[in-house]
Amino acid sequence: MSIVVAGAGIGGLTTALSLHAAGVTDVTVLEAAAAFRPLGVGLNILPNAVRELDEIGLLDELSKASVPTGSLGYYNRHGQLIWHEPRGRAAGYxxxxxxxxxxxxxxVLADAVRERLGPDTIVADSRVAxxxxxxxxxxxxxxxxxxxxxxxxTDxxxxxxxxxxxxxxxxxxxxxxxxPPWNGLVVWRGTTWAPPFLDGHTMIIAGDDRRRAVVYPMSDPRPEDGAVLLNWAVARAARPGETIEAADWNxxxxxxxxxxxxxxxxxxxLDVPALIRTSDEAFIYPMVDxxxxxxxxxxPVTLLGDAAHAMYPMGSNGATQSIMDARVLxxxxxxxxxxxxxxxxxxxxRLTPLTELHKSTRRRGPEVVIDLAHQRAPEGFRTVQEVFPGTELRDISEDFARLGGFDPDLVNHRASLGVPAGARTEALA
Incomplete structure (x- = not known):
């Protein structure tokens, strides 16, 4: 069986590695760029996708290039905590x-593709026409x-x-x-070396119903000064008449x-303006899906990852769902x-659950708690229970986890998506 994959991004490379692990080795990955160059800023890979990368033998290598996210906190524009939850192994995954x-x-993915499928598997300067x-x-x-x-x-x-x-x-x-349709939000993203904040393993999202800041660490502290590489992203509603050029993270x-x-x-x-001010570079992007x-x-043709279901970056599901697509495919x-x-x-x-997840991101996903906090208490609150009674915050978080397929019980106990040794041979018999 011969497979052509268009795109050497997260989804395309994981598809090639997953096919190889399942016994399909005639794979070509076409990359439109003239030279393969890893690009971008930060992202989070949720435990359901990390499990899949572990099953194809990449967790050790990825652990050297990343940091485990220990918790997630949502804050209002005054810096008051709305909701905090453990993440990853701290949450029982x-x-x-x-x-x-x-x-x-x-x-890491590209190196593994070249090592396992051959150095010529990724073909640059090759755009599907x-x-x-x-x-x-x-x-x-x-x-x-x-x-x-x-x-x-190629056939x-x-x-x-x-x-x-x-x-x-x-x-x-x-x-x-x-x-791609624009939702009227403008996003700026960048990276900065700065001192760790909070416990050094927390991802934070802070703001109100018009502005938002996301910050998290992506490296261990540098020996010389203790600084860590922080990913930051800030977004605000576009002003009347303000337009943004076509979506291009470059x-x-x-x-x-x-x-x-x-x-x-x-x-x-955490001083968000200081992170922006000391950043080496920043990139602007309209929030599109x-x-x-x-x-x-x-x-004989299908779509995968952002080509199939590009979503707003609410809930860390972009790369995660591309990886899940690749494994199922x-x-x-x-x-x-x-x-x-x-x-x-x-x-x-995959289509039905991803369509439902997509709809949720258009409603802000779990980040809706920041909107609600601002609408109910724009000047802040004495206790968050005054603003969110009962289990409302927990329910929002757990509902999104179920929708995205990363509920802890599901991730820990579902059957593997890997193909058992010999299963492909038996299927073709």
């Missing part, structure tokens, strides 16, 4: 939650080589579109869709351009003799 620079995660279904049910993938000039094609049993929010594969399937801006909008988010335990699709799979392909049926089975398992 058998696997940690990891905070990591996206570039480091991508590098189109595809057609062949009479035998396979797919012919047209590839454009922009930097080198020219084009080529495969299946094409997996894991090429991000601006997916060329999705665009070919839905040519009238247009650009567009850098000077911190002075937006620092004033968040100048008051200076708390006793993709409208849910009624189907991802068309014969690889299992379906490895255990079936008909790739088209396998792609349909993958869609049947």
């Amino acid at each position: 058998r696997w940690p939650q990891l905070s990591i620079h996206r570039g480091r995660l991508q590098a 189109g595809f057609e279904e062949l009479p035998d049910g396979r797919v012919r993938v047209q590839v454009r080589h922009t930097a080198a000039g020219g084009a080529s094609h 495969a049993d299946a094409l997996i579109g894991a090429d991000g929010i601006r997916s060329a594969v999705r665009a070919a399937l839905h040519p009238a869709e247009g650009p 567009r850098s801006v000077q911190p002075d351009e937006f620092l004033g909008d968040f100048a008051d988010l200076d708390f006793d335990w 993709r409208d849910p699709l009624p189907r991802w799979t068309h014969g 690889a299992r379906e392909l490895a255990l079936g003799s008909d790739p088209r049926a396998a792609l349909a089975g993958y869609e049947a398992a």
Whole structure:
């Protein structure tokens, strides 16, 4: 069985590694960039996805490049704690939650792909230009080589579109869709070396119903000064008439351009403006997603990760759900003799729950507690119980965990998504 994966991001690389682990080794990963370069800022991998990376033998390497997230705290714009919960192993999971620079995660995955599937598995300067279904049910993938000039094609049993929010594969399937819709929020992100805050393993989200700041550590302290690499992101509602260029995380801006909008988010335990001010660089991005699709799979072609279900960054589900997609897809392909049926089975398992999760992120997901706190007590509160009676906060958190498939009992006790040794041979017999 031959598989072409479009996109060498988190989802595409995990797909290649998962296929290899399941016994499918004829895999090519096409990357549109002229040179493979790990990019981005920080992200969190939830325990359900960390379990999957552990099962393909990457946890030790990833642990060297990340820090375990021990807790998550939501705060109002005055720095008052709304809700705090343990995360990862501290919450009873058998696997940690990891905070990591996206570039480091991508590098670990890419190195493993080259080592396990061969150095030529990832092919740069190769953007999908189109595809057609062949009479035998396979797919012919047209590839454009922009930097080198020219084009080529390759035939495969299946094409997996894991090429991000601006997916060329999705665009070919839905040519009238247009650009990703913007929800009116502007996001700035960056990284800064700074002293640890709180216990050194906490992720915080603070603000009100118009502004938000997210900060978490991604490294152990440096020996020379004790500083850690902090990921930060701040967002605010766009002003009337304010427009943002097309979604592109590579567009850098000077911190002075937006620092004033968040100048008051200076708390006793964390100075957010100082993090922004001392950042080496900052990137601007409109908060966009993709409208849910009624189907991802068309014969021998399917979508995965952001290409299938790009969501707002609420609840740390971007990379996590791409990894989960990859594992389910690889299992379906490895255990079936008909790739088209396998792609349909993958869609049947993933589309409905991801569509529901997507809807939740458009309602702010678990971060809605910050909106509610501001609406109910804009000047702050004496005790949070005055604002959130009973179990409301816990219910919001637990409901989102169930929706995202990372409830501790489910993660710890569900069956493995890995393919047992010999199972692929038996399926093909």
